[in-house]
Amino acid sequence: MSGSFQAELVKLVRRPAAWLLLAITLVLAVLFTYVFPYAGYAAGTAGPNTGRGLPALLPDRLVGNALGGLPVFLGAIVLILGVLVVGGEYGWGTWKTVLSQGPYRLAVYAGKLLTLAVAALVVVLAVFGVGALSSALIAAAEAQPVHWPGLGDLLIGIGAGWLIATMWAMLGVMLAVALRAVALPVGLGLVWMLAVQNLLTAIAAPLLDWVAQVQKGLPGPNAGSLAAALGASSDTPGVLSTVGGGQGALVVAAYLVAFAAAGAVLLRRRDIS
Amino acid sequence: MNLPVQTVGLTKRYGGLTAVQDLDLTVRTGEVYGFLGPNGAGKTTTLRMLLGLVRPTAGTVRLLGRPVGAGQLAEVGALIEGPAFYPYLSGRENLRVLARYAGAPAERVPLVLDLVDLAGRAGDRYAGYSLGMKQRLGVAAALLKDPRLLILDEPTNGLDPSGTADMRRLIRRLGAAGCTVLLLSSHLLGEVEQVCDRVGVVSQGRLVAEGSVADLRGTVGLRVLAEPLDGAAERARELVGADRVRVVDGALELAVEPDRAAWLNTELVRAGVAVRELRPRERDLEQVFFELIGKETADVR
Ligand SMILES: Nc1ncnc2c1ncn2[C@@H]1O[C@H](COP(=O)(O)OP(=O)(O)OP(=O)(O)O)[C@@H](O)[C@H]1O
Ligand SMILES: [Mg+2]
Numbered sequence: 001m002s003g004s005f006q007a008e009l010v011k012l013v014r015r016p017a018a019w020l021l022l023a024i025t026l027v028l029a030v031l032f033t034y035v036f037p038y039a040g041y042a043a044g045t046a047g048p049n050t051g052r053g054l055p056a057l058l059p060d061r062l063v064g065n066a067l068g069g070l071p072v073f074l075g076a077i078v079l080i081l082g083v084l085v086v087g088g089e090y091g092w093g094t095w096k097t098v099l100s101q102g103p104y105r106l107a108v109y110a111g112k113l114l115t116l117a118v119a120a121l122v123v124v125l126a127v128f129g130v131g132a133l134s135s136a137l138i139a140a141a142e143a144q145p146v147h148w149p150g151l152g153d154l155l156i157g158i159g160a161g162w163l164i165a166t167m168w169a170m171l172g173v174m175l176a177v178a179l180r181a182v183a184l185p186v187g188l189g190l191v192w193m194l195a196v197q198n199l200l201t202a203i204a205a206p207l208l209d210w211v212a213q214v215q216k217g218l219p220g221p222n223a224g225s226l227a228a229a230l231g232a233s234s235d236t237p238g239v240l241s242t243v244g245g246g247q248g249a250l251v252v253a254a255y256l257v258a259f260a261a262a263g264a265v266l267l268r269r270r271d272i273s
Numbered sequence: 274m275n276l277p278v279q280t281v282g283l284t285k286r287y288g289g290l291t292a293v294q295d296l297d298l299t300v301r302t303g304e305v306y307g308f309l310g311p312n313g314a315g316k317t318t319t320l321r322m323l324l325g326l327v328r329p330t331a332g333t334v335r336l337l338g339r340p341v342g343a344g345q346l347a348e349v350g351a352l353i354e355g356p357a358f359y360p361y362l363s364g365r366e367n368l369r370v371l372a373r374y375a376g377a378p379a380e381r382v383p384l385v386l387d388l389v390d391l392a393g394r395a396g397d398r399y400a401g402y403s404l405g406m407k408q409r410l411g412v413a414a415a416l417l418k419d420p421r422l423l424i425l426d427e428p429t430n431g432l433d434p435s436g437t438a439d440m441r442r443l444i445r446r447l448g449a450a451g452c453t454v455l456l457l458s459s460h461l462l463g464e465v466e467q468v469c470d471r472v473g474v475v476s477q478g479r480l481v482a483e484g485s486v487a488d489l490r491g492t493v494g495l496r497v498l499a500e501p502l503d504g505a506a507e508r509a510r511e512l513v514g515a516d517r518v519r520v521v522d523g524a525l526e527l528a529v530e531p532d533r534a535a536w537l538n539t540e541l542v543r544a545g546v547a548v549r550e551l552r553p554r555e556r557d558l559e560q561v562f563f564e565l566i567g568k569e570t571a572d573v574r
Contacts, residue, residue: 007373015361093357097414100324100353101375102346108374272326 004103004111008085012115017084022123025077029127032073033065034134056233059135060147063157064231066124066131070161071224072193072238074127075168078120079189082172085112085119086263087182095272109267113260116173120165124158157230160249164223167252168193170259171219177263193220198237216243222251275338277302277422277453278323283332285318285478292318294478296332300422305444305454307469309462311566315478316457317354320426324351337422350420352428356411360400364391364410367399368417377417385413390439404431412440423447426457429464437464444468462559476566489561495534496554497525500547508544512537526554 012018038057055061069075089095098108132148139146149157175185197220205212215221221242228234229245243251278300285293293315300306310316321327323334325341334341336349358367368382386392389409394402402410408431415423425444429437445468448454458465465472466486473483482489499505502523509518509525517528529537531553541548 003373003376007370010366010370010373011359011362014366088359092359093355094359096321096324096326096353097357097371097411098374099326100346100349100351101371101377101414101417102349103374271321271328273321 004108005114006111007098008108008111008115009118012085012119015084018081018119021077021081021084022126025074025123026126026130028073028077029066029069030130030134033068033131034138038138054138054142054144057135057138058144058147059132059139060149061231062128062131062135063149063153064227064233065135066128067157067161067164067227067230068232068236068239069127070124070164070168071220071227071232071236072197074123075164075223075238076190076193078123078165079168079172079193080186081119081123082116082169083176083182083185083189084172085116085169085176086173087176087180087185090176090180091182099272105267106264109264113170113173116169117162117166120169121162124161124165127161128154128158153230160226160230163249163252163256164226167219167223167256167259170256170263174259174263174266177266197221201240217251219252219255222248222255224248226252275302276300276335277337278306278455279335280319280323281333283319283322283334284330285315285322285327286330291478293322293329296475296478296480298473298480300453300455301471302453303448303451304470305448305456305468307465307472308455308457308475309465309472309562310459310475312459314459314475316459316475317426318478319475320351320353320424320455320457323424324349324353326353348418348421349424350415350418350422351424352411352415352426353424354426355430356407356414358399358407358410358414361398363396363398364402364406364413365395367410368395368414371414372417375418377419381417381419385416388416388443389413390436405433405436408432409436412443420452422453422455424455424457427459428456441468462562474562474565481565482561490555494554495525495527495529495531495537496550496552497527497537497541497548498523498550499525499541500549504544505541505546505548508541508546509537512540 034057041054041057089098099105136146172185172189175189176182179185197218200211200215201221205215220238221240224238224240225243226245226248228239228241229248232239234240276299278298280296280298283293283296283298284291296319298319308316318327322329323336323341324346336346359370362370365382365386368385369379372379372382383392386395389412391406391409391413394406399407399410408428412425412428415425429440432440441464444454444456456465456469469486471483471485472489474481497505502520506518506520506525509527513527513529519526534551538548538551
């Protein structure tokens with residue numbers, strides 16, 4: 001198991017696509033959370049995010065700002081990472097190569113999950129890092145006092161971000177195992193996260209009460225509620241207080257476990273060809 | 274006794290298609306066993322079942338005395354149906370990663386790279402490898418654990434003649450060093466003939482013949498070119514019996530032990546027959562192979 005974990009870690013760290021995804025994540029996070037709102041504020045234009053004004057960009061709002069992207073667009077990138085880590089083995093036909101070296105299937109799988117959990121933590125920490133840097137720069141440029149969030153809030157925020165990111169990664173894993181590929185799971189995962197979820201929230205839920213109820217059990221709205229409870233702005237897509245933060249955290253954790261378990265059952269049972 | 278490979282009643286069905294049927298395969302310690310059959314005969318499917326990648330529909334598998342799935346594939350190395358590696362890693366990195374999965378020491382990596390003659394290009398990305406280099410890396414990966422049982426599925430695919438000869442030498446050497454080798458092949462019967470102690474022929478999922486190469490070839494004989502042919506045939510019939518002499522393509526084919534060649538030559542010459550050529554006649558494995566497969570096909574129809 002530890003051998004499998006090390007092997008997976010090496011494979012991920014050496015994989016150029018993984019670094020590309022991380023870079024895109026950070027660029028998106030900085031652009032949409034800080035650069036565009038700040039540019040809008042500096043130019044004095046009115047827009048959906050400018051109402052928040054300068055205070056929303058300062059260091060004391062770090063936790064909410066860093067979590068805002070995870071329910072949807074940063075989450076989508078972590079989902080792709082999850083698909084890549086597992087689906088790559090199907091795409092390259094390397095399952096047989098790995099498994100004929102003798103490890104148990106579930107040991108390899110556990111190594112993958114652990115690696116993804118580490119990767120999700122790295123992504124979240126990096127998002128917090130660039131967020132801290134951006135907000136400090138803005139505070140300096142605007143000659144504002146710098147107040148950082150308390151350590152407890154910071155740790156809870158990082159933990160919540162990690163939970164949400166890992167949950168999306170596990171959805172990617174499950175889709176990759178179920179469809180035994182890379183392209184289709186990425187496509188379907190993104191359609192779900194970027195289109196279906198938003199359509200449900202924006203169109204179906206206001207019309208039909210039962211859709212609104214079902215929504216409260218879906219991973220996206222729960223992740224969004226968790227982020228909202230920790231200060232993410234509800235101007236960000238996917239961030240919306242449909243349920244309480246505590247329930248959000250529980251449901252997200254339950255999905256994390258369920259996705260991982262479903263992938264494990266499928267991988268164990270099916271033939272590797 | 275812990276046989277390297279023992280399957281009983283091994284069967285795999287894909288829907289209505291029976292890929293492997295009731296296969297009893299036994300490979301003994303220290304031998305090089307050739308598992309032959311035409312494309313689609315079920316060789317790779319059998320191998321996948323041996324390694325636990327594919328679940329048998331029925332039957333059991335034991336490798337080195339242990340049921341598959343009960344433990345790791347300790348002391349077993351395998352190359353299955355063409356090499357597959359991570360394209361963004363170098364050959365060496367690929368092997369290092371696999372050594373971690375296998376729990377094999379990293380020091381094995383340069384060793385096995387040397388064995389397959391790939392040390393010089395080990396630092397290049399796998400994506401840039403030629404077909405033959407990929408194949409060599411596949412064999413290297415199979416050797417990582419210094420296996421007691423080595424299973425190679427068409428290991429010479431894509432190798433040039435010198436690479437093929439190297440592979441043959443490597444397999445012989447491993448066999449001599451006490452490693453049991455199960456070699457799968459759909460062609461290259463000449464190769465198999467040269468390296469294998471025993472062969473099993475599988476056709477449409479069933480084992481249709483098994484034995485040493487000599488066994489499978491069956492009765493051997495002598496082939497004689499002589500002038501005049503008629504006189505030679507007549508004398509030969511007197512010497513060894515009419516039912517053992519046939520005239521084929523302007524030559525005599527005699528169903529007698531090859532070590533009677535000298536005696537036969539003397540007798541023919543004494544009878545005034547000029548013997549131009551006299552040599553052992555062997556059915557080659559290819560011929561046997563076609564007969565076996567042809568027969569099986571006929572049975573099924
Ligand atoms: N996953 C699968 N689903 C359906 N049929 C399969 C599957 N795998 C193998 N088969 C079928 O099983 C039969 C045996 O295939 P197998 O790959 O074992 O043949 P082989 O002896 O290795 O042939 P080759 O010499 O071409 O490698 C074939 O008819 C093949 O189509
Ligand atoms: Mg095959």
